Amino acid sequence: xxxxxxxxxxxxxxxxxxxxxxxxxxxxxxxxxxxxxxxxxxxxxxxxxxxxxxxxxxxxxxxxxxxxxxxxxxxxxxxxxxxxxxxxxxxxxxxxxxxxxxxxxxxxxxxxxxxxxxxxxxxxxxxxxxxxxxxxxxxxxxxxxxxxxxxxxxxxxxxxxxxxxxxxxxxxxxxxxxxxxxxxxxxxxxxxxxxxxxxxxxxxxxxxxxxxxxxxxxxxxxxxxxxxxxxxxxxxxxxxxxxxxxxxxxxxxxxxxxxxxxxxxxxxxxxxxxxxxxxxxxxxxxxxxxxxxxxxxxxxxxxxxxxxxxxxxxxxxxxxxxxxxxxxxxxxxxxxxxxxxxxxxxxxxxxxxxxxxxxxxxxx
Amino acid sequence: xxxxxxxxxxxxxxxxxxxxxxxxxxxxxxxxxxxxxxxxxxxxxxxxxxxxxxxxxxxxxxxxxxxxxxxxxxxxxxxxxxxxxxxxxxxxxxxxxxxxxxxxxxxxxxxxxxxxxxxxxxxxxxxxxxxxxxxxxxxxxxxxxxxxxxxxxxxxxxxxxxxxxxxxxxxxxxxxxxxxxxxxxxxxxxxxxxxxxxxxxxxxxxxxxxxxxxxxxxxxxxxxxxxxxxxxxxxxxxxxxxxxxxxxxxxxxxxxxxxxxxxxxxxxxxxxxxxxxxxxxxxxxxxxxxxxxxxxxxxxxxxxxxxxxxxxxxxxxxxxxxxxxxxxxxxxxxxxxxxxxxxxxxxxxxxxxxxxxxxxxxxx
Numbered sequence: 156x157x158x159x160x161x162x163x164x165x166x167x168x169x170x171x172x173x174x175x176x177x178x179x180x181x182x183x184x185x186x187x188x189x190x191x192x193x194x195x196x197x198x199x200x201x202x203x204x205x206x207x208x209x210x211x212x213x214x215x216x217x218x219x220x221x222x223x224x225x226x227x228x229x230x231x232x233x234x235x236x237x238x239x240x241x242x243x244x245x246x247x248x249x250x251x252x253x254x255x256x257x258x259x260x261x262x263x264x265x266x267x268x269x270x271x272x273x274x275x276x277x278x279x280x281x282x283x284x285x286x287x288x289x290x291x292x293x294x295x296x297x298x299x300x301x302x303x304x305x306x307x308x309x310x311x312x313x314x315x316x317x318x319x320x321x322x323x324x325x326x327x328x329x330x331x332x333x334x335x336x337x338x339x340x341x342x343x344x345x346x347x348x349x350x351x352x353x354x355x356x357x358x359x360x361x362x363x364x365x366x367x368x369x370x371x372x373x374x375x376x377x378x379x380x381x382x383x384x385x386x387x388x389x390x391x392x393x394x395x396x397x398x399x400x401x402x403x404x405x406x407x408x409x410x411x412x413x414x415x416x417x418x419x420x421x422x423x424x425x426x427x428x429x430x431x432x433x434x435x436x437x438x439x440x441x442x443x444x445x446x447x448x449x450x451x452x453x454x455x456x457x458x459x460x461x462x463x464x465x466x467x468x469x470x471x472x473x474x475x476x477x478x479x480x481x482x483x484x485x486x487x488x489x490x491x492x493x494x495x496x497x498x499x500x501x502x503x504x505x506x507x508x509x510x511x512x513x514x515x516x517x518x519x
Numbered sequence: 520x521x522x523x524x525x526x527x528x529x530x531x532x533x534x535x536x537x538x539x540x541x542x543x544x545x546x547x548x549x550x551x552x553x554x555x556x557x558x559x560x561x562x563x564x565x566x567x568x569x570x571x572x573x574x575x576x577x578x579x580x581x582x583x584x585x586x587x588x589x590x591x592x593x594x595x596x597x598x599x600x601x602x603x604x605x606x607x608x609x610x611x612x613x614x615x616x617x618x619x620x621x622x623x624x625x626x627x628x629x630x631x632x633x634x635x636x637x638x639x640x641x642x643x644x645x646x647x648x649x650x651x652x653x654x655x656x657x658x659x660x661x662x663x664x665x666x667x668x669x670x671x672x673x674x675x676x677x678x679x680x681x682x683x684x685x686x687x688x689x690x691x692x693x694x695x696x697x698x699x700x701x702x703x704x705x706x707x708x709x710x711x712x713x714x715x716x717x718x719x720x721x722x723x724x725x726x727x728x729x730x731x732x733x734x735x736x737x738x739x740x741x742x743x744x745x746x747x748x749x750x751x752x753x754x755x756x757x758x759x760x761x762x763x764x765x766x767x768x769x770x771x772x773x774x775x776x777x778x779x780x781x782x783x784x785x786x787x788x789x790x791x792x793x794x795x796x797x798x799x800x801x802x803x804x805x806x807x808x809x810x811x812x813x814x815x816x817x818x819x820x821x822x823x824x825x826x827x828x829x830x831x832x833x834x835x836x837x838x839x840x841x842x843x844x845x846x847x848x849x850x851x852x853x854x855x856x857x858x859x860x861x862x863x864x865x866x867x868x869x870x871x872x873x874x875x876x877x878x879x880x881x882x883x
Binding site for chain 1: 859
């Protein structure tokens with residue numbers, strides 16, 4: 156839960172950052188901020204937390220140029236805004252921050268594009284060790300939905316809400332709030348968590364009662380999952396000790412969706428310990444399934460081939476399993492969507508495919 | 520509500536269609552299906568229902584060519600599938616239908632692309648006068664969310680759920696199901712319905728308690744609204760006699776979002792009476808607001824200018840209000856996002872802008 160205490164820690168860290176600039180000035184140094192280099196070559200596997208984090212290489216934002224000085228000025232203004240926001244128990248979106256800067260008294264401190272303000276917030280996350288959610292910065296788009304035997308309590312601005320994610324929700328399920336750390340898990344009957352890429356497949360599983368029959372919690376990823384969706388998935392795994400499996404289309408873009416659940420992204424490796432579920436496993440559609448279940452396919456486009464080749468060189472996919480599957484796919488030159496399972500009938504996915512795959516994986 | 524009776528009507532109409540092909544065959548005619556021409560030049564304003572519907576021009580799908588005959592064969596197979604689906608009280612997505620056709624015994628009846636199966640379902644909607652929802656065809660992506668003083672009952676496959684859209688939901692709100700005709704409105708305290716384009720603005724309104732202070736129901740459109748979102752908006756207006764206002768960014772694409780709520784789309788003018796809320800009014804961001812509130816703007820791109828010019832020629836936008844606003848925008852050559860209101864502070868939208876605009880419109 157995002158508590159008063161979390162808010163105070165966030166404020167403190169932000170003020171510490173500003174104080175550091177001040178101390179550098181006071182001691183006659185040129186103020187600067189050091190930030191890990193955020194590229195594929197600077198991520199390393201952390202054995203302890205089992206996630207990919209940034210390595211030792213850093214980049215410096217220094218006031219030794221006009222451009223650099225302006226960056227630190229903007230950082231100082233943003234810090235002031237965030238500290239005030241936390242004090243008032245308000246929140247805002249990244250886009251609102253960008254527009255809001257137009258009201259700042261110093262024109263040099265105003266952001267010239269939303270990319271600039273977005274990046275600054277990421278920098279502040281990294282340097283302060285506090286997540287954007289704890290700054291009370293909301294994303295533009297909300298998380299997805301849950302359906303399954305889970306009872307939770309959400310702390311809203313309007314008081315607590317206790318919600319059972321099957322009995323108290325409509326067919327659309329429970330909408331994950333922007334900051335899922337406002338949720339406490341009260342009770343559950345879940346055997347495993349099933350993250351599903353597409354809305355069509357999510358609805359299929361719910362219509363067929365898969366969550367009821369197999370005591371599973373269906374998490375709709377809605378394509379590339381929002382931070383809120385990844386965060387709640389991680390918390391379900393860590394706090395309730397539940398296996399997590401990911402069910403997507405069978406193409407390189409969907410493997411990246413799996414990757415973002417399991418390994419985190421290169422752009423936000425500073426958040427891996429907060430967002431990634433390294434124990435999450437991939438159900439499919441595997442290239443092997445395309446062959447085994449003789450699924451309707453589309454040919455790989457050039458961009459698919461490039462993406463697969465780039466995955467072969469990505470340290471996060473350097474396992475025997477992924478090497479084998481990706482090489483198989485490059486060999487058969489085909490991809491398949493998860494809804495292609497409907498070519499064997501609408502119940503094939505819940506009666507045959509998932510039970511077979513989950514048994515083979517030892518989840519059932 | 521989608522009742523057993525609705526299902527029976529849908530089945531009957533579908534079987535009637537197939538019977539018509541049969542009768543045509545039996546009487547020695549070449550089977551055919553007549554469908555309204557779906558272009559901008561063939562939509563007319565229906566004075567009675569106040570929505571734009573198709574005019575008199577029709578296109579014919581006839582079996583007098585191999586291509587045409589194959590189309591009718593596919594229609595016959597799809598009709599059989601839909602009738603069976605309704606009998607079994609199942610449902611499926613458009614994509615599942617496409618894949619499922621691979622299991623049909625006649626290869627000529629299988630769809631060669633999803634565009635083809637999508638279009639066939641639209642044709643069947645038009646010819647049968649039954650909506651896709653009543654065929655039990657689900658969209659890929661679900662509707663958006665509601666937040667406000669509304670108590671409803673949703674008929675789910677797992678029984679009835681009674682939900683208050685403030686007291687029984689988290690901050691994410693109530694997720695609209697794929698077919699909102701499974702909802703009954705039980706009780707409400709709503710003065711007006713406020714449809715909002717972006718997630719960031721929706722969250723701002725909810726954080727600021729705008730729904731509580733003004734007794735309004737906030738409907739998140741999520742960009743171009745899904746059918747489910749438009750349908751429930753229309754039902755709120757018609758059944759509860761509530762004013763509906765639409766709040767979007769200030770650019771031509773957003774005016775189209777307003778247009779799809781108010782007037783329906785050219786592609787689905789056969790559904791206007793089911794989906795469109797012609798009494799819905801546009802709050803803003805109006806081009807006039809850009810000037811009046813001195814909002815941060817972006818210059819119009821060429822594609823924006825083209826879209827605005829095309830709207831000037833669109834019969835649905837041929838009103839004094841829209842002509843004036845669009846000409847003003849072409850003149851100032853600027854557009855603004857709804858979140859640009861944050862340049863005047865995070866509460867400006869709820870304390871000043873919306874109260875001023877809604878008072879001027881007579882809604883408050």
